[in-house]
Structure formats: structure tokens, C-alpha cells
Amino acid sequence: MNCDQAQTALSEWRDGELFGTEQRLLEQHLTNCFICRTYQHRLQVMGMSIHRECSVTAPDTLECAIAAQIVHQKNQRQSIILVRLVVGGVASLLGMMVLALFLRVATEIFSVMGVCARLFGHTLSLAITAIWAGGSSVIVWTALFCLLFVIGYLAIRQLSHHSPIHD
Amino acid sequence: MSDQELQLIRAAKRGQADAFTLLVQSYKNRVFQTAYGIVRNRMDAEDVTQEAFVKAFFALPKLQEERAFGAWMATITTRVALNVLANQKKQESLMYDIDRVSDNRIAHGSDSIHTGLAIAEALDALRPDHRTTLILREVQGFSYQEIADILDIPIGTVRSRLSAARAQMQRFLFPNVADTEGSP
Numbered sequence: 001m002n003c004d005q006a007q008t009a010l011s012e013w014r015d016g017e018l019f020g021t022e023q024r025l026l027e028q029h030l031t032n033c034f035i036c037r038t039y040q041h042r043l044q045v046m047g048m049s050i051h052r053e054c055s056v057t058a059p060d061t062l063e064c065a066i067a068a069q070i071v072h073q074k075n076q077r078q079s080i081i082l083v084r085l086v087v088g089g090v091a092s093l094l095g096m097m098v099l100a101l102f103l104r105v106a107t108e109i110f111s112v113m114g115v116c117a118r119l120f121g122h123t124l125s126l127a128i129t130a131i132w133a134g135g136s137s138v139i140v141w142t143a144l145f146c147l148l149f150v151i152g153y154l155a156i157r158q159l160s161h162h163s164p165i166h167d
Numbered sequence: 168m169s170d171q172e173l174q175l176i177r178a179a180k181r182g183q184a185d186a187f188t189l190l191v192q193s194y195k196n197r198v199f200q201t202a203y204g205i206v207r208n209r210m211d212a213e214d215v216t217q218e219a220f221v222k223a224f225f226a227l228p229k230l231q232e233e234r235a236f237g238a239w240m241a242t243i244t245t246r247v248a249l250n251v252l253a254n255q256k257k258q259e260s261l262m263y264d265i266d267r268v269s270d271n272r273i274a275h276g277s278d279s280i281h282t283g284l285a286i287a288e289a290l291d292a293l294r295p296d297h298r299t300t301l302i303l304r305e306v307q308g309f310s311y312q313e314i315a316d317i318l319d320i321p322i323g324t325v326r327s328r329l330s331a332a333r334a335q336m337q338r339f340l341f342p343n344v345a346d347t348e349g350s351p
Contacts, residue, residue, distance in 0.1 A: 053290065
């Protein structure tokens with residue numbers, strides 16, 4: 001083991017992360033090398049100095065500041081939820097209007113093309129009519145609204161979601 | 168971790184504000200020291216500590232391993248601190264010009280390591296990722312595996328960062344050693 005290797009190993013040795021053969025080789029090297037023994041001593045002094053340098057005490061006001069910030073963010077999050085609900089509702093209504101318009105246009109087109117549809121056994125025309133008729137009922141429209149609302153809400157939530165770990 | 172602390176964490180997870188306040192009291196110095204070690208000034212360290220605890224409060228219900236609360240807090244703290252450094256582009260301003268460093272060392276003399284000023288400068292001169300690893304080890308006493316988990320890096324990177332950081336600090340604090348170094 002040369003000095004470069006020994007000094008790299010000394011870092012691990014100091015942290016109690018050096019074992020087996022490497023530890024034995026390092027200890028052998030240290031008995032013969034004054035430079036690395038000095039390096040080892042300085043590592044210890046440096047470690048203590050770093051610890052001392054960072055032994056700062058948090059200010060007493062910090063707890064109050066944290067509590068205030070938590071309350072503030074709680075309120076902010078509630079506002080965000082409200083905004084999400086409103087935006088989700090508006091988006092759902094818009095979605096329903098677009099869908100209704102599409103169904104109406106589709107129905108018109110297919111009634112014009114009724115002759116063709118009849119040729120194909122009324123299948124397509126009947127399907128559209130069934131959707132339109134079903135779509136007219138309150139239950140279906142309510143379910144559709146709820147579905148779009150949930151999708152809209154989740155989409156907005158996903159877009160504005162941040163993990164504290166990955167921020 | 169004591170049973171009392173574990174109870175506090177469980178209570179805080181259930182949303183008890185008093186329990187979280189007690190956790191803050193118990194961990195604030197550790198978090199503040201980690202933050203200070205990384206960002207290297209008290210004002211930013213206060214901001215980092217505050218932000219880390221607020222994030223922890225809202226993310227606490229998702230914490231699965233309650234016994235790992237300390238490491239979990241360290242993860243949040245280091246990420247917030249490194250974000251602060253990245254946003255402020257402090258890295259450049261903290262990197263010391265080598266001539267200025269030499270002048271300081273000469274001015275402080277050979278015992279400068281004991282003044283604390285030289286250590287502070289040597290820490291400032293480290294790369295933020297090296298400094299973070301060194302602080303987690305020297306100040307918080309985390310094991311290599313814990314540091315690897317906290318920083319989400321391989322354990323080999325922890326070893327090399329620590330070794331490089333210590334070697335750089337030695338060169339900074341004891342410039343004459345470099346002249347006498349050599350393989351036997």
C-alpha cells in the first residue's frame with residue numbers, strides 16, 4: 001500500500017468503514033510512514049474542528065416561524081383545493097357542452113345520411129339515436145358530469161403536486 | 168430512537184400539532200446544523216430549516232418507517248439546502264480564489280485550524296456535494312449506507328466524496344504537507 005492508497009483508506013478507517021485485509025495493510029503502512037500518521041492525526045483534528053464549526057444552535061424564534069408557516073400553507077392549500085374544485089366544475093361543464101354539441105351534430109349528420117344508414121340495417125343510426133336518447137336523461141348527464149369533474153380535479157392535482165423529497 | 172420519540176412521530180402523523188411541535192424542538196438543532204454546514208450562513212440555514220420542517224409536516228403521513236425519521240429529515244434538509252444553493256448560484260461565490268486562500272493561510276499561521284476561521288473557509292471552498300457528504304458524516308454521524316440513501320447515490324460515491332473532501336481540506340489547511348508527500 002502506498003501513501004495515496006493509505007490516505008484514501010484512512011478516510012474510511014476513521015469512519016469505521018474499513019475492514020479485513022485493507023485494514024491490516026493500512027495499519028502496517030502506518031507503523032512505517034510518518035507522513036500518513038501525520039495525515040491521520042490531522043484528519044482527527046479536522047473532524048473535531050468541523051464538528052465545532054457546525055455546532056450552531058437554532059434560534060428560539062424558529063419554532064414560532066415554523067408554526068406560522070404551517071398555518072399559512074394550510075390556508076394556502078385549502079384555497080388551492082377550492083380553486084381546483086371550481087376549475088374542475090367549469091372544465092366538466094365545458095366538456096359536457098362540447099360532447100352534447102358533438103352528439104347533436106352527429107345525430108344531424110346521420111339523419112341526413114338516414115338512407116345510407118337504412119341500407120346498413122339502421123345499425124349506426126340506431127346507435128347514435130340510443131346514445132342521444134340516453135344522453136338526454138338526467139342520470140346519465142349527472143354521471144358524466146361527476147366523471148369529468150373527477151378527471152379534471154385529479155389532472156389539476158397531479159399537475160400542481162410536488163413531493164417534499166423530490167423538490 | 169427512544170420509544171417516546173416514536174410515540175411523538177406517530178402522534179404527529181395522526182395530525183397532532185403539539186406532537187409535531189415537540190419533534191421540532193427535538194430535531195431543530197440537528198436540522199439547523201446540517202443546513203448551516205451546507206449553505207454556510209445562518210440566515211439561509213434558518214430558511215432551509217423552516218422549509219424542511221414545513222415540508223416534513225405535510226409529508227409526514229406518507230412516512231412509512233418511523234424509526235428512520237432522522238434520516239428522512241436529513242434527506243429533506245439536504246435537498247432543500249442544495250436547492251437553495253443551486254437557486255442562488257452560491258457555488259461560484261463560495262469558491263475561493265487560490266491566491267486569496269494562500270494569503271489567508273499565511274495570515275492565519277500554522278495554528279489557524281484552531282481558530283475556526285480556516286475551517287470555515289476550507290468548508291466553503293468544497294464543492295456543495297462533497298461538503299454535504301462530509302457534513303452528514305462528521306456532524307450528523309450517519310453511516311456510509313445512510314448517507315448513500317439520504318443523497319440517493321451509490322455507497323462507492325460516498326467513499327470517494329469523503330476521501331476527496333478530506334484530502335482537499337488537508338491541502339487547504341496544511342499546504343506544506345503537499346511538498347513533503349510522496350510514496351515510500
